[in-house]
Amino acid sequence: MKTEKEFHDFLENGDKYYIPNLTIDCAIFGYHGKELKILLAKWRGLDGWGLPGGFIKKKETLSNAATRILKEKTSLDKLYLKQFHVFGDSEFRRKEKEGLSFSPGNNRYLLPKNSWLHERTISIGYYALVEYSQVNLMTDYFIEELVWQDINQVPKLLFDHNEMLSYALRNMRINLYHIPIGYNLLPNKFTLPEIQSLYETILDKKLDRRNFSKKLLKLELIKDTKEVKKIGQHRSPKLYQFDMKKYNEALKNGIVLAI
Amino acid sequence: MKTEKEFHDFLENGDKYYIPNLTIDCAIFGYHGKELKILLAKWRGLDGWGLPGGFIKKKETLSNAATRILKEKTSLDKLYLKQFHVFGDSEFRRKEKEGLSFSPGNNRYLLPKNSWLHERTISIGYYALVEYSQVNLMTDYFIEELVWQDINQVPKLLFDHNEMLSYALRNMRINLYHIPIGYNLLPNKFTLPEIQSLYETILDKKLDRRNFSKKLLKLELIKDTKEVKKIGQHRSPKLYQFDMKKYNEALKNGIVLAI
């Protein structure tokens, strides 16, 4: 959605290209500075923050749609994406909208009463894990601004997006014990303290160093690179990286991580 | 969908009452004769079996829609229902359909080329656990026949319904360890051997009697009724029933069942 022409075409004829009534919203998690971050989008004209989202093209698979929407916002195509829930029950999702308006540039654009965008939407929630440092945030005609927000400082969001986020987070935390994470959240090479800190941040609890390393290494998902990381006036921790063969097997077959 | 008038109205104007492009399909599990059963529907005119399903009304919540669809087929409203996945990626779900026809009674009805029913549909999968003996199967203008099929003898189904069923089953088996089941699958009063057999059937493996009873009783979800069940020429097993207060708490908060 780069030009004003595209934008107006979308408002007027979007229902020819996209499936109406159905959207995808993404809870995009990143990790930085020992904080778990969520990507929030400020919608033009709506004067509020929400999760990034979009419509599904008429002939597109759901996974492609979710990947596309994410790529539009973050420029990433290497990420972990998972469908976690469909939202169609809340007050907001049961009724049609009215008087929606958008403000591309500085022009306020009020949607006509019978616009396809006023119809009720049911939203498929996906969550994504992405590598913070690789993300290149990109706004467009709908999204005025994108920011990474600490998961503990999320404001009141538009629509039912707070509920979505809370579902996403709960789901992600449960999945943590059954699928490997980290490949999409950490730099290529990382230390044990770093990955431990990632788990601690996501789970919001302290873990025992010795037990954590034993358990993680037993899974054999990461391997010693024989390099170390200089961290100044302290002992240099070893650098590890994921064994992609085993990591992908683990993604497929699941793991049991008892931390 | 009881009368022919309703039926034709649905074919022609359904998109005024229902959200197009989006359906709900239900994997309905029942338990009988030590077999896990799945409810299959024979669709008129399509000459094949599939999972029961339906459309969502324009102003209806998803859960209401799923409950309604189930009630139409089974007359039940007391059941466990869980959303497990959205299907929109398979070959079948990416393209529009063509030449759909239905055969209510003995009249073949070929849908017009531009019918709303020819559009691509994305389907939300729900699975349900129901008490076999309470079910009253009800056919209609679309469903010619409904049968309970042993889970191990499911034929090739229409569309992507085999894939759906396999997802539902996997999901249900995983959930087994985290949410209580049985209330919707067993008669009101049941014996320990009966509920053990239920778990064995669903998980498709033998469990140790002594350990099973210890673990289950420790959860305190079931209580002794002080009655016994006569089973003929053998010792009469005790009858238990669910403690609904604790059962509902467990539904909300989850359990850890290590069997």
Add this chain to the structure above:
DNA sequence: CCAAAAGTGTTGCGGGTACACCCATGG
């Protein structure tokens, strides 16, 4: 030499698994 962080091994306890004997019932 010191402060701060990383690396590593051992022990004890609890829970899960494996296992066997007695009891009730009806024929």
Add this chain to the structure above:
DNA sequence: CCATGGGTGTACCCGCAACACTTTTGG
């Protein structure tokens, strides 16, 4: 009294949690 299934207790073992000392580094 016998065949069949139901009910129950114990011992062992493994795995998790708890825990402390040594090593490295740069200032």
